[in-house]
Amino acid sequence: MSKIPSEAPSSWLPWLLVPIVALLAFGLGRCVPELVTPAKPNDHAHEDSAEVWTCSMHPQVRQPTPGDCPICGMDLIPLTDVGGGSEQVVLSKRAAVLARIETVAVQRIATPGVDLRLLGRVEVDESRMRNVSAWIGGRVDKLFVRETGTVVRRGQPIASLYSPEVYAAHQDLLTANKSVTKLRNASELARSSAEATLAAARQRLSLLGLADAEIDRMAEAGAPRKSVTINATDGGTVTERLATQGQYVEAGTVLFRIADLSRLWVQLDAYESDLPALMEGQSVDIEVEALAGERFTGEVAFIAPLVDARRRVTRVRVEVDNPTGKLRPGMFVEAVVRGGAVGEAKQKPLVVPVTAPLFTGRRSLVYVELPPTEQGGRPSYVPRVVELGPRMGDLYPVVAGLSAGERVVVHGAFAIDADLQIRGGASMMTQADANAEREPLARIEPNQKLRSELAAVLGAYLDMQVALADDDWHAAQAAAGRMLEATRAVAPARDSAADQAWSVIGAALESHAKQAAESQAIEGARGAFLHASGLAQQILAVFGNPLDTPLRLAFCPMAGANEGAEWIQATDVLANSYFGESMLSCGEFRSTIEPGQYLLSTAGAPVSAGGGGR
Structure with a gap:
């Protein structure tokens, strides 16, 4: 069996060191801080200048392009931080158009109010109403005026009244007058007694309400009267007949009511919100549906100090001349109250449209457009707390906070305020309340x-x-x-x-x-x-x-x-x-x-x- 030759250490040692060196390098890389080459100033210029679009109702929405809010569907508005500061909103011209920002100039008007259109009715002038009363008790024998609406003259007989008291007093007057004539050549004592009786008879008739001229005529009559005549004390139109022929009346009973209709009252109904724009002396144009094409004019003569608790209106009285009698009490009218004029030497009030101010509790805030020279010509707006007077139609008078010629936002103010809120600026929700209560000081x-x-x-x-x-x-x-x-x-x-x-x-x-x-x-x-x-x-x-x-x-x-x-x-x-x-x-x-x-x-x-x- 042959032996396998062993390899020399120099042949396999490099392969063993490779993984060891890699592990050491990885560990050192995690421990040594990363060295980053500083970015050049223009590396992110394009990224920083890109516009971000957001929703005024959902500021968490951020999109690189305009469109609709994915939550509520409202149009997105641009979110910019270009030199605006904490109290200024700067928009691009395109953003201002997309946000539909509209402004108007603060201006002075020639009147402290605007025209008010009110409804009302024609009524009789109370100062021109008169009562015709029975100056003695008795029975109404005859009425010479039988219908309401009849026009009577001053001193015209309107009723005949039978009175037992006048009859008896007239009889005494005639008897006393005859006695004076009969005793003309009698003794001084007899003549004096007869004349005293005549004077007493005349005094009695005078106390019953007869004039001296009427008593003189009665003294020459051949027989006592059974009735006396009631005359109209003033001329005018009979508005109410309260007596009936054959009726027994007492002294002071009202028989007729007469009114002079050559001058009438027009009573207008004004709601509480209209009262600040009303004042005595204002000119009023009046139109009546029954008299198409005709216009009557008058002046506000009185504004009632009380408000009707049920109808929540105050009566405004206008005095109107009615020489031709075309206006009739009871007619409904439509009136236009013209704003009162301001003297030439007085400053005319500043006004802004009602869409300009934003209200939060006790504060009123408007957004003022800065001159175009600022912020490189871009539209820019700042919030301004103002003091406003009572509303006058479609306008608010400016008591404090604005000057003539400044431009205020009348459409899109909520979008601007929302942008300021998103950026944490001094928006309508964070402005300090000037009327905040102060801690009392010791005396x-x-x-x-x-x-x-x-x-x-x-x-x-x-x-x-x-x-x-x-x-x-x-x-x-x-x-x-x-x-x-x-x-x-x-x-x-x-x-x-x-x-x-x-x-x-x-x-x-x-x-x-x-x-x-x-x-x-x-x-x-x-x-x-x-x-x-x-x-x-x-x-x-x-x-x-x-x-x-x-x-x-x-x-x-x-x-x-x-x-x-x-x-x-x-x-x-x-x-x-x-x-x-x-x-x-x-x-x-x-x-x-x-x-x-x-x-x-x-x-x-x-x-x-x-x-x-x-």
């Missing part, structure tokens, strides 16, 4: 120096209040400047309770006074005044009234985006600073703060604090 009794300094602050505030009520923007700016200087001059004693309280109030008041002084329109001044009014109330609640005259806390339910807002004024006549002439008397007084008294609040009891200078 402080100021010394004379601090009281005089606070009096200067409130004096400038009151000047601003009067200027805004007069729609005088420039005067309001000047008053805000004085309030800013007075606020900076307040110097309580260092580290005192007054110093701690004023550090909270003064800093905020200084900011809003500066904002009002530098405002670009009266709406901006009013927006700052809204916050300054809250701080003025804090001054009165913490330090009391430093002035020598009483102050009044007023409230308007229409201000502050229809949530209501307060202000302080010194006069007894209410003057609304948030709306000026357009709604000057809107509101009510809530309380009066006498000199040295504190505004009622949840603050604690007064504490003593010095007010020395720093």
Whole structure:
């Protein structure tokens, strides 16, 4: 058997080392950090610039191309982070078109309201209604006016009334008159007695309601009358006949009701939402279906202070001339109330369409389009919290937050806001509420120096209040400047309770006074005044009234985006600073703060604090 020759170690050793080296290399590769060549700046430029499309309702959806949301079917909108910041949305022109973004310019209108179309009915003017009454009791012998709707003249006989009292008094008058004639040549005593009896008979008839001329005619009659005539006291149309021939009536019983129809009332029904746009003196155009092609005009004379609890409407009275008698009480009418004109010297209010604002609780927010020069010409939008007045038709008046000429989004605002929410920006859901309640401060009794300094602050505030009520923007700016200087001059004693309280109030008041002084329109001044009014109330609640005259806390339910807002004024006549002439008397007084008294609040009891200078 032959032997198999053995191989030398040098022949098989390399093959044994190969797997060992591979295992060692693999293990070292897992332990040693990976060395990556830095990417060049343009390596991912195309990837970063690619648009991402998402759904405003389902932000988890991400697609590289436009289309429909696979969840709800809505159109996808572009998601961009190009230089927008946390409070700005920048879209490409194509994205803005696909999102159907529409904007309009904020503008001023010539009237503080818009035309309102209301329904109503024609009624008799209550001030022109008269009653014809029986001035004595008796039986109705004859009616000269038998139908309602008959037109009568002043002094025209309308009924004949038999009265036993008049008959007896007339008989006494005739007897006394004959006695005076018969005793003309008798003694003085007899003549005096007869004349006294005649005077008493005349007085009796006068007390029964007969005029002296009628009594003179009755004295010359040959026999006593069995009836007396009732005449119309005023001319007009008989609207109601309450007497019947043969009926017995007492003195004062109403026989007829007469109305002058040459001037009528048109009572319109206005819902609560229409009331802010209505005011006395507005012109009204009236159309009646029965009189096609004819138009009557009048003015709003009265707005009822009460709302019908069942129908939820308020009656608005319009006075209309009716010389031809074509208008008849009971007719239904359709009226157009024209917006009242604003004086030439007053600023016309800014307005935005009702589709512009987004409402979240007590806030109103609009999206403002930035000038095209920013962001390289791309459409860009920023949110803006605004103060709105009561709705007027298809418009909202802007009390604060916008300026004339700025463009606001009226279509597509929800898409923009959704984009801002997706990116975690300051959208409508995250904006701070300016009306959030503040923690009450303890009351402080100021010394004379601090009281005089606070009096200067409130004096400038009151000047601003009067200027805004007069729609005088420039005067309001000047008053805000004085309030800013007075606020900076307040110097309580260092580290005192007054110093701690004023550090909270003064800093905020200084900011809003500066904002009002530098405002670009009266709406901006009013927006700052809204916050300054809250701080003025804090001054009165913490330090009391430093002035020598009483102050009044007023409230308007229409201000502050229809949530209501307060202000302080010194006069007894209410003057609304948030709306000026357009709604000057809107509101009510809530309380009066006498000199040295504190505004009622949840603050604690007064504490003593010095007010020395720093």
